[in-house]
Amino acid sequence: MSEDKIQIFIDGVVRYFNHTPDKSVQVGTPYLAEKGKPMALDMTGLIGVSGPDKGCVYFSAPRVLLKHLLLSIGEPDTSEANLVDLVGEVANTIAGNARASLGKEFMISVPVVIEGTPSTLHLPKNSRAYVIPINWKSYTAAVAICLEEN
């Protein structure tokens, strides 16, 4: 997993937040998650990756951030359904960005939204996931990139 590829996913999220009225998005220092242990906040939008790299990439955020994000894009309805939509949309943006930059051989599946700790996440057991904190306003969300290493 090269640095460039990880950067593409980070850029995807940053791009999404940069399209909100409050552009104060900040990337925290990336770190490694423990092997096989997914890092997860309240809600997670997950996209599966296949092709030369296999695994998953996900965006995870606390509810409060999502609610605030909804409000900031002019959506007063912060119902659970809308939060799910939002997380899915962010994941979609990441996927779209990756597709555009990484080309066809990088196959990305339709996003899946999971609440709570994604126990069903199929994290490759032999590699550590990269977690990139995304600070927005006073909240922190994260992008995790977990791809099998060859």
Add this chain to the structure above:
Amino acid sequence: MQKFGIGKYRNIIVSVALFLLLDASVLLTNFYMSFQISEDATAVNLAGRQRMLSQRIMKSLLETDVSLFNSDARQNALDELQRSVNLFDNTLKAFKNGGVTTDANGFPVQLNPADPGKAQNALNAADEIWRPFLAGIKLLLLQGSNIDNPNFTARLQDAVQYGTANNLELLRLMNELTVALEDKATAKASRLRMIQTVGMSLAILNFLLILFHFLKQLKQSDAIIEQSRQETEEILETVNEGLFLLDEHLTIGQQYSKKLTQIFHREDIAGTSFQSLLKSLISEKDMSTAESFIKLLFKPTVNQKLIGELNPLNEIEIHIADDNGQYQSKFLNFQFSRVVVTGTISHVLATVSDITRQVMLSRDLDNARRQSESQMELLSTIMHANGDLMPMFVRNSVGSLEKINNILKLPSRSHVQHMGKVHQIYALIHGFKGEATSLGLTPFAELAHKFEDQLEALATNENLTGNDFLSLTVLLNQILRQLDAAEKLLERLAKLSQVAAQPEIAEKPDWTHFQNLADDMAQRQGKEVEIVCSGLNDYPLPAELASTVNRLCIQFIRNAISHGIETVQDRMDLQKTPRSEINIHFCRLRSGHWRLTVQDDGAGINTEQIRLKAIQSGLVTEQQSELMSQKQLIALIFSPTLSTQSAADMDAGRGMGMTVIRDLVKDQGGKINVATRAHMGSTFTITLPAATNLATQAA
């Protein structure tokens, strides 16, 4: 082929011919018989006329007789008599012997002689009666019609008399003839009906035979067709490859194997083009190459055995969305071969197999090979380093790197916070680098060096953001992975050495590496150490015991040099010999237990320092520590969180050394005794159970 055709239809042809023959013969018989019946009808009519004529003759005679005074009437009656007699006589002769007579219209009619039997008998009898009657009438007619002629009246009287006497008999006989002829006609008609019936029955029978034969054959061939259809279906259902036919426009045929639908996750394949099947799955270039390739197969001069290398689809990767919209990568192998029907290339048979597993397997093998190559590299690195220090290094390093990761994990937003992280990480990676260097682990040292370089770049970055740390995290992962690999290798080596230690009694081990280790460490710390060993080679040691003793000694030496022994300078200030001494003594007690004593002449254990450190690391509270005895304080050196060294350097572990010793001794069911005196040094005494005990314990 044609011969086969006739053979196949021979029975049918014979049956139809027989049917026609039967029909024709029935028709012919019918024709012949109806002709006969019409002849018989004529005969019956004529026989009936004879009856009538016999009466008319009689009537004419009687009329002649009563017309004595009417010459005209007499003449008429005589004429009538003449005609009737002639006709009767002719007809009678014709019936009897065969011949020509005249029918009602005056046309000649040919009659066959009547059959012997009833008809002929009646005719003979009639002839008998008729002949004298005819003679009499002829005589009468010769007399003219004059009543005055006495001959005439006499002849007339004779004829009337004979006629009256025999007329009824003649009528009866003629009637008999008629009946006989009628009977014959009836018999013929019924024979004809019978022939017709039999013929028709045979024809119907034949027709039924044909019908059943046909039906049976139809059914049989239907069954064969059905069976072969079913077999084809079964083959297509079960075959493990995608099979389909392509015509020269690259259109897919109507039948294909089920596997094809599974490979491409679609059902609507029949009649579509090959291009549409692979559209968006392979590159346009591959697609056009594939098209040209398949078209080559339709070119008869091209030798299909000699173009396999040009097949662009022999191992092609496709990414295809499955039924759940998840993308799957598959490796497919397409093989194409000609289908030749009667000398022309009708189709190309395409065979697709999913070779993902094989490809993955060979890639895994490649990976494994590459991995084992890098493992070999790592292995040679490890072998070059001191084998016993390696596990320690790995453990320490993983600890340091995890600390680095934990630092990265801390939330940080400001430039100051980021910079703080850079500095903290720097200290840790530097320590790691030192250890790697001291152990001669060049690949690790190089990675650490690269890490330091990147840190330095971050340190000078005035617009430092979290994102800038990414390359550091990637490198961190890389080092951790290398350490993982090293750890696995060491585990395997440990297992191997256990296996290798199978002969219970090992060769006398060589302990000179203690001095090497000590020299190496001491030199870095400005110290001088002499290792004095005794007793280690006095006993044949079981391999496991030797390994335990070795590991204990290494840890004691490391610990003594890092914590106990003073620098050359300090020792000189203290009036001690500049070169310190570590005494290792090993012996077997009378109880059978083993005793290992490690004695150094260093500074001794500073219990006050232990106390402070223990408080600092939260091991005990200040109050607790004040209540602790010297012995209790000394025991604290075995706890994993304590290190009396103020800063972690490359030789001192983070207090792990004594913990390792404690764990080793505990594992063996042994005991540790510590004696220490300030400026005089420390003595560690380990007692290990006898080997036999070990064995029983193990069992």
Add this chain to the structure above:
Amino acid sequence: MQKLMIVDDSNVIRSKIRRSVQSERFKLVASASNGAEAITHFKATKPDVVTMDLTMPNMDGIACIEQLIRLNPDVLILVVSALSDKATGIEALEKGARGFLLKPFTEQDINAALLELTDFLYV
């Protein structure tokens, strides 16, 4: 006995093919190191079988095949090439070559390919 011409710009390959072919089946009548040379030899010696490299200076293999087929549509041409682009190989066959052998090849490979080519009965 069939007449063989070898066309390849590498004399190593030429001599390898020469050494490999069965002498009782093929009689080497010409060797050429480029397309133009091949045309000249072809006209003079009228070979039945030609092994043809694709990338050569002074008229490449594809153009050469086109010309040879024009001179004799029945000539059996075996393309012997180490191509990275399969489309070029296919083009050679479209122009009239009959078979393709990938370099590097063994002695058995070239022999088997030539026998397959000459013994092949068209459908």
